Structures are given as structure tokens and as C-alpha cells.
Amino acid sequence: xxxxxxxxxxxxxxxxxxxxxxxxxxxxxxxxxxxxxxxxxxxxxxxxxxxxxxxxxxxxxxxxxxxxxxxxxxxxxxxxxxxxxxxxxxxxxxxxxxxxxxxxxxxxxxxxxxxxxxxxxxxxxxxxxxxxxxxxxxxxxxxxxxxxxxxxxxxxxxxxxxxxxxxxxxxxxxxxxxxxxxxxxxxxxxxxxxxxxxxxxxxxxxxxxxxxxxxxxxxxxxxxxxxxxxxxxxxxxxxxxxxxxxxxxxxxxxxxxxxxxxxxxxxxxxxxxxxxxxxxxxxxxxxxxxxxxxxxxxxxxxxxxxxxxxxxxxxxxxxxxxxxxxxxxxxxxxxxxxxxxxxxxxxxxxxxxxxxxxxxxxxxxxxxxxxxxxxxxxxxxxxxxxxxxxxxxxxxxxxxxxxxxxxxxxxxxxxxxxxxxxx
RNA sequence: GGAGAGGUGGCCGAGUGGUCGAAGGCGCACGCUUGGAAAGCGUGUGUGCCUCACAAGGGUACCGAGGGUUCGAAUCCCUCUCUCUCCGCCA
Numbered sequence: 328x329x330x331x332x333x334x335x336x337x338x339x340x341x342x343x344x345x346x347x348x349x350x351x352x353x354x355x356x357x358x359x360x361x362x363x364x365x366x367x368x369x370x371x372x373x374x375x376x377x378x379x380x381x382x383x384x385x386x387x388x389x390x391x392x393x394x395x396x397x398x399x400x401x402x403x404x405x406x407x408x409x410x411x412x413x414x415x416x417x418x419x420x421x422x423x424x425x426x427x428x429x430x431x432x433x434x435x436x437x438x439x440x441x442x443x444x445x446x447x448x449x450x451x452x453x454x455x456x457x458x459x460x461x462x463x464x465x466x467x468x469x470x471x472x473x474x475x476x477x478x479x480x481x482x483x484x485x486x487x488x489x490x491x492x493x494x495x496x497x498x499x500x501x502x503x504x505x506x507x508x509x510x511x512x513x514x515x516x517x518x519x520x521x522x523x524x525x526x527x528x529x530x531x532x533x534x535x536x537x538x539x540x541x542x543x544x545x546x547x548x549x550x551x552x553x554x555x556x557x558x559x560x561x562x563x564x565x566x567x568x569x570x571x572x573x574x575x576x577x578x579x580x581x582x583x584x585x586x587x588x589x590x591x592x593x594x595x596x597x598x599x600x601x602x603x604x605x606x607x608x609x610x611x612x613x614x615x616x617x618x619x620x621x622x623x624x625x626x627x628x629x630x631x632x633x634x635x636x637x638x639x640x641x642x643x644x645x646x647x648x649x650x651x652x653x654x655x656x657x658x659x660x661x662x663x664x665x666x667x668x669x670x671x672x673x674x675x676x677x678x679x680x681x682x683x684x685x686x687x688x689x690x691x692x693x694x695x696x697x698x699x700x701x702x703x704x705x706x707x708x709x710x711x712x713x714x715x716x717x718x719x720x721x722x723x724x725x726x727x728x729x730x731x732x733x734x735x736x737x738x739x740x741x742x743x744x745x746x747x748x749x750x
Numbered sequence: 751g752g753a754g755a756g757g758u759g760g761c762c763g764a765g766u767g768g769u770c771g772a773a774g775g776c777g778c779a780c781g782c783u784u785g786g787a788a789a790g791c792g793u794g795u796g797u798g799c800c801u802c803a804c805a806a807g808g809g810u811a812c813c814g815a816g817g818g819u820u821c822g823a824a825u826c827c828c829u830c831u832c833u834c835u836c837c838g839c840c841a
Contacts, residue, residue, distance in 0.1 A: 332804085370800045374810045381810090384822040388768045391821095403821045410821085573797075575760095703804070704797080 328431040328691050330706070331363050344437035347444045347653040352434055359430050366423045373416040376409050383409075432541060436688040438653050439625075439662040445652030451665070452652065457636065458645030461671035461727040469672040470722040471603030473729055474500065477749050482603070492593065492601070492608035499749045503724075503736075504611060506743035507717050508586050511613035511638065515714060518634055520584035520615055525564035527587055528555045533567040536693040538659035538685075548590050557590035561614035562711045566689060569618060573704055574697040580627070581618040584714070586611065604718035605677065611717040617710045618695070621687065624708035625662070628684040631712045632664045635680050638715055641739040644668045644723050647676065661686045668719065672726030677719040682712030725749075 334341060334356055345352045383406050390399035443452045474480035479500025485493040496504050512522060534540035534556055539547060548557040558564055565583045574581075589612050593601070600606050615634070619627050632648060639646045651663040666680040687706035690696070696704040728735040733750030741747045 367800065370810080372800095374800055377811085378809055380821080384768075384820095387821045391768090399821080406821050 328428075328688060329434055329437065330687065330691055331359060331427065331431070335360055335363070341437050344440075345435070347438055347442065348435060348656070349446075349654065350435055355430055355434055359427055362423055362427045362430075366420065366427065369416055369420045369423060373413060373420060376413045376416065380406055380409055380413065435658045436661050436685065438656060438660075439684070439686075441650070442656065442662055443650065443652045446654040447652075448655050450652035451649040451655055453647050454650050454664070455636070455648040456645075457640070457647070458643070458669075460645050460669050463671045463727070463729070464731075467672050467726065467729060469603065470670070470725040473672070473725045473734065474603070477734065479503070479725070479749065480604070490608070492606070494604070494607065499744075499746060500721075502744055502746075503721060503740075503749075504717060506740055506745075507715075507720060508611060508613060510740060510743045511714055512584060512586055514638060514641075515584035515613065515615055518582075520582040523565060523568070523583055523585040525561060525568070525585055525587060527558050527564075527590070528553075529558045529563050529567070530555055533563050533570070536567045536570050537563045537689055538692065539563060542658060545594060546592055548592060558587065559591045560589050560612065560713075561585040561587035562616060565614065565616040566618075566693065566709055566711065569695050570693045572695055574618075574695075574707065576620070576697055576699040579618065579620050579697055579707070580623070583616045584613060585616075586613045588612075589716075604722045605673075607718055613714050613717075615712050615714045619708045619710060620697070621705065621708045624684050624686060624710060628662060628664070628682065628710055631710060631714075632666075632682050635666055635682060635712055635714050639666065639668060639679075641737070642720065642724065643737045643739075644720070644727065646679075657681075657683065659683075659685050659688050661688065666715075668723045670719070670723040670726045672729070673722075677723060679719045679723075680713040680715050683710060685709045685711075 329341065338356055338360075342352055342356065383402055387399050387402045390396070390402065443450060445451065468476070471480075471482070474482075477500075478498055479496065481495045481497060482491070484495040485491075488495075516522060528550070531540060531554065534544070534547065539556075539559060544556075547559055550556065564587065565585055568583070569581065588609060590609050591607075593606055593608060596606050615631065617627055617631065636646070636648065646666055646668045649665045649667065651660075651665055656663050660683040663681055663683040665678050666682070667676040667678050669675075670677050686708050689709045690706040693709075695707050695709070697707050698704045724737070725734055728737070733748045736744050736747045736749070738747075
């Protein structure tokens with residue numbers, strides 16, 4: 328969420344930035360600033376009364392010590408009304424603070440200056456294209472047919488034990504999954520990330536910290552009895568590892584990677600978008616997260632994007648990089664790059680990674696700060712990216728590498744799969 | 751799941767109703783000392799909020815979290831949570 332002091336000091340700039348998202352924050356800002364002024368007034372008033380009460384308590388203590396009981400009783404009577412007032416004021420203060428937060432939580436992140444204005448995916452700015460589109464035969468198959476042909480993935484079996492969108496991988500299909508996970512983790516280690524294996528169930532505080540809650544709770548599976556959610560992305564777990572921390576500047580940057588199964592309800596999706604592996608309720612993803620000094624976050628975003636691009640190069644997949652337009656960006660992001668691979672069997676681009684700089688938006692929610700020497704604590708910047716999400720990578724690998732002899736495995740993966748062809 | 755014991759500052763560890771933001775030690779920072787270092791000595795060493803110039807100073811809150819009792823709570827009571835021990839169950 329945005330920070331109240333920022334809103335106060337940079338009102339105009341933030342309004343403009345949010346405007347390109349078609350988000351009119353005028354009323355929100357006015358209300359927040361008014362509430363914040365009220366909050367300060369109440370705080371001042373309350374502090375004065377508490378100070379008074381503390382003083383009286385001290386005096387009463389003294390009087391008892393010296394045996395002046397009667398005077399002590401008189402003073403006690405004096406505290407009664409003030410206690411009443413302090414209670415009222417405390418209550419008011421809490422309510423005001425809650426109101427401010429309730430409003431803040433509704434405002435999306437302010438997009439970076441470089442974010443192109445637009446309404447939908449078609450307005451995204453393609454900043455890079457790489458690799459040649461596959462030259463497939465006329466009768467090239469989509470991956471769901473290949474998966475069936477080579478008995479790699481069984482969608483119906485998954486539906487039998489769980490439901491649609493929960494595929495079962497088998498044989499070389501399962502081994503390919505495992506190979507990709509190891510491959511992605513190893514590459515991240517080489518790039519200096521520390522590997523984590525977090526839980527997949529998350530509590531509401533964590534969901535709130537990274538911005539899945541309160542606005543996107545319908546996208547997560549909810550275990551009501553235990554008040555937990557199934558994580559939709561390891562971004563939640565990794566970033567929340569540092570919730571409520573005050574870091575020393577020497578501890579930055581923090582670079583983390585985790586493989587985790589991800590769960591999404593994907594309510595409202597339909598048609599060819601959800602066919603095969605294109606959109607699942609449960610999928611595998613390796614996620615990279617960085618906690619950075621604010622001065623570095625944008626150069627690090629480029630680094631992370633290049634890193635992910637490097638993975639796609641190794642997998643020999645044609646891809647393009649899009650800088651998301653204001654209308655296509657996530658709620659919490661200030662700047663996002665999407666990576667899409669071309670999948671020849673379906674002849675369409677599939678999003679396989681999304682790399683974002685959240686600036687201090689998540690840090691504010693997480694209360695995650697760093698301190699440099701004697702300076703005041705400052706919010707860190709957080710970034711994350713998929714590196715990578717498996718299903719669509721698998722889809723593209725199967726579709727693009729199909730030959731009459733079988734499906735070829737890219738050289739970089741063979742050490743991990745232990746086979747170089749699926750036939 | 752049952753029973754018990756605990757959660758205090760960067761760390762260790764005192765503190766069972768008042769003078770405690772919190773003894774002491776360690777660590778850390780600065781200074782003195784030294785040819786240099788160690789030791790020693792001295793000083794300092796949390797965060798949020800309000801006031802204010804986002805300075806100094808002052809006020810206030812925070813001893814796992816949230817409530818309560820009291821003129822006054824780290825200290826008493828209640829709820830929750832986490833950790834540890836024993837039992838049960840179990841991959």
C-alpha cells in the first residue's frame with residue numbers, strides 16, 4: 328500500500344501516476360489526509376491526558392508511602408474522569424487508524440513513469456523478441472494431444488481424484504517436471520539466490536503482506552476450518568519470511584528462490600485459455616524474490632528479466648518480453664515485465680513469467696524496513712519473478728520440439744531428464 | 751489430541767504491583783590508552799507515534815498478541831499464539 332506521508336508530500340504526482348491506471352484517487356486521498364490529521368490531533372490530546380494520569384499515579388504512590396491516605400483518595404477520584412476520556416480517545420484513535428488502513432488497502436500501486444498507458448494486453452509494449460518461431464509440419468499437434476499420444480499427462484485421471492485443472496503427470500512427463508524444477512533451482516543458485524522450501528499453506532497475515540488479501544481472496548483456495556489459504560505463488564511465502572523485520576543495510580540485497588506448488592481457483596476462466604496445461608488450478612513454479620535497497624530496484628528488475636530470458640535461451644524457446652501497460656498490470660506492481668513463449672502447436676504466445684518491481688508497496692504492508700547507520704528506518708523495495716512456471720514451458724517444449732520420431736529435449740535439460748527424446 | 755513449563759532489548763539474563771525502557775553481562779560504536787593491536791578505562795547503544803524543522807528537547811506507547819483488574823502492571827486475571835518437555839498418534 329501507499330504510505331500516508333508520501334500521499335501528503337507527493338499528492339499530485341501520485342494522483343497522476345494512478346490516473347494512468349484509470350484509478351481516480353482524489354477522494355481516497357482527501358479522505359485519508361483528513362483522517363490522518365484527525366489521527367494526529369487525537370494522538371496529541373491523548374498523550375496529554377496519559378501524561379497527566381502518569382503524573383497522578385506517581386503522586387498517589389508518594390502519598391501512600393508517606394501515609395497521607397486521605398489525600399491519596401482525593402487524587403484517585405481525580406483520575407476517574409480522565410481515565411474515561413483516555414479510553415474514549417484511545418478508541419477513537421484506533422478507529423481512525425483502521426479507517427485509514429481500510430482506505431489505503433484499496434489503492435493500487437502507483438505505476439512507474441515508464442509504464443505505457445493502456446487498457447489491456449494489446450497495449451503492452453514489446454521490448455524484446457528472441458529466437459525463431461518453430462517451423463512445424465502442417466499437422467503439428469497441441470500439447471494436450473502430444474501428452475496423450477506419449478502418455479505424459481493424464482488430465483482425466485486428475486479430474487477423477489481431484490477435479491479439472493489438476494493433471495496427473497506420468498512416466499517421462501513426470502520426469503520432465505522434476506528435471507525442470509531441478510534445472511531452474513540450480514540456475515538460480517548459480518545466480519546467487521538462496522534456496523528455500525517453504526510451506527504451501529499460508530495464514531491471512533501473509534496473504535495480506537504481499538497483497539493477495541483482502542482484494543484477491545476469491546482467487547485462493549481457503550481452508551476455513553484452519554483459517555489458512557493455499558498459496559497461489561511462492562512470492563507470498565518468500566517475501567513474508569521477512570515480514571516485520573528491520574534489516575541492517577549490510578544484509579541487503581536478499582535473494583531467495585523456492586520451488587513450490589501453486590494453487591489458484593481461476594474462477595471465471597474458460598475456453599481455449601484453460602485447455603490442457605494452459606491454465607491449471609495446481610501447478611509447479613520456481614520463484615525468485617529479491618529484497619533490495621530502493622536505489623537499486625529498477626536496475627535489479629532489468630537483471631532479473633535478463634536472468635529469466637537466459638533460462639528461455641537455454642531451453643531454446645522463442646520468446647518475447649512485454650512491458651505491461653497500466654491497464655494490464657497487477658494491483659501491487661509499479662512495473663512488470665511479462666515473458667511469453669511461442670507455442671507452435673497452438674500457434675500462440677503463452678505467458679510463462681511475470682517479473683515485477685513493487686517498490687515499497689509490499690514493504691509498507693509487510694512493515695519491512697532497513698536501517699543505514701543512524702538514519703531513520705526506510706522501507707525496502709521488493710521484487711519477484713517466475714523463473715519459471717512449469718506448465719506452459721512444458722506445453723511449449725512439447726509442441727515446438729515435436730518431430731515424427733518423437734519430442735526432442737533441449738540439450739541443456741538432458742542432464743536433468745536423463746533422456747533426450749520422448750517417443 | 752491430553753498434561754506441564756515457558757516467551758523480557760542484537761544476544762544471554764535479572765526483575766512477582768510503584769522510583770522499570772527495564773539491573774548485570776556479552777556484543778557493537780565512539781573516545782582515552784598503545785609504535786600498532788589486545789587488555790583496561792570512560793561514554794553511548796531499540797522502535798513507532800505526537801509535538802517540532804523528518805534537528806535538539808519534550809510527551810506517549812511497546813517486556814509474544816489482544817483484552818481486563820488497579821490511582822499505578824514486564825509483574826495479577828482472561829483469551830489467543832508460539833516454543834520446550836512428557837504422554838498419545840503417526841510419514
